[in-house]
Amino acid sequence: MSQTKIRDVALSHFASYGYEGASLSKIAEEVGIKKPTIYSHYKGKNDLFLTAVRYVFQLERRKVLSYFKMAQVKPLKEKLEGFFTMIEEGFNNSYTTKFLLRVSFFPPAALMDEVMTLANSFIDGLHRQLIKLMKYHQKQGEFAGIEIEEAALxxxxxxxxxxxxxxFAGNHRFRKRVEAAFPIYWSGIHCMADKIKENRP
Structure with missing residues (x-):
């Protein structure tokens, strides 16, 4: 129980103050233990931080899987557009989502390799999930002939x-970019599918 509580409190501190700003003493104080007790569960600040990062990536991976499962009966376009809304809402309302995004783009220099390995694994998992989703829709008649792996990537x-x-810029500029980029992506995919159909003997 202490190990889990230390991790959870540490996560909130890392999310609020960053790796450099978080203090093991403050974390221990909030947990209700002495600082040396942390070392009976974790090797140090780096180990505690990476444990929190791994936990957050697991949480967010489950959210992504849950989103696509819940959206299973929706058209593909609606699923893909809605994913941006899920990200935005998570960033605004969930400190774990915000922490995941920040640590993926701004990992501590001393832990960059370890964090980027976790981040890349998360992205690869998202890619695989999208491939599976798009292949399902391709079987239903969408994207005939399209290279699904490339479309997902x-x-x-x-x-x-x-x-x-x-x-960097907030919700308004994020939404503006999504509204500009997604229709072009979607139109491009369908144009490619149409050209493949036209070129078939």
Whole structure:
């Protein structure tokens, strides 16, 4: 119980103050233990931070899977558009989502390799989920002939790009980028599908 509570309190401190601003003494004080007790559960600040990061990526991965499962009966366009809304709402209302985005773009220099390994694994998982989703819709007659892996990767790239606006410039500019980029992406995918159909003997 103490280990989990330390992790959860540490996560809130890392989310609020960043890696550099978070203090093990303050974390211990909020948990209700002495600072040395933390070292009986974690090797130090780096270990505690990475534990919190791993936990957040697991939480957010479950949210993504849950979103696509709940949206299963919706048209693909609605699912993909709605994913941006899910991200935006998470950023505004969930400190775990906000922490995940911030640490993915601004990892502590000393832990960059470890954090980026986790972030890349998360992105690869999203890519795989999108491939599975798009293949399902392709079987229903959408995107005939389209390379699904490339279509999914293009979508992930677009998500990555607009997230920068959410972090740096806020909701309004994020939404403006989404409203500009997504229709072009969607039209482009369908244009490619139409051309493939036209070129078939």
């Amino acid at each position: 293009a979508y992930v790239t677009m998500v990555d790009g607009v997230l920068v606006e959410l972090l």
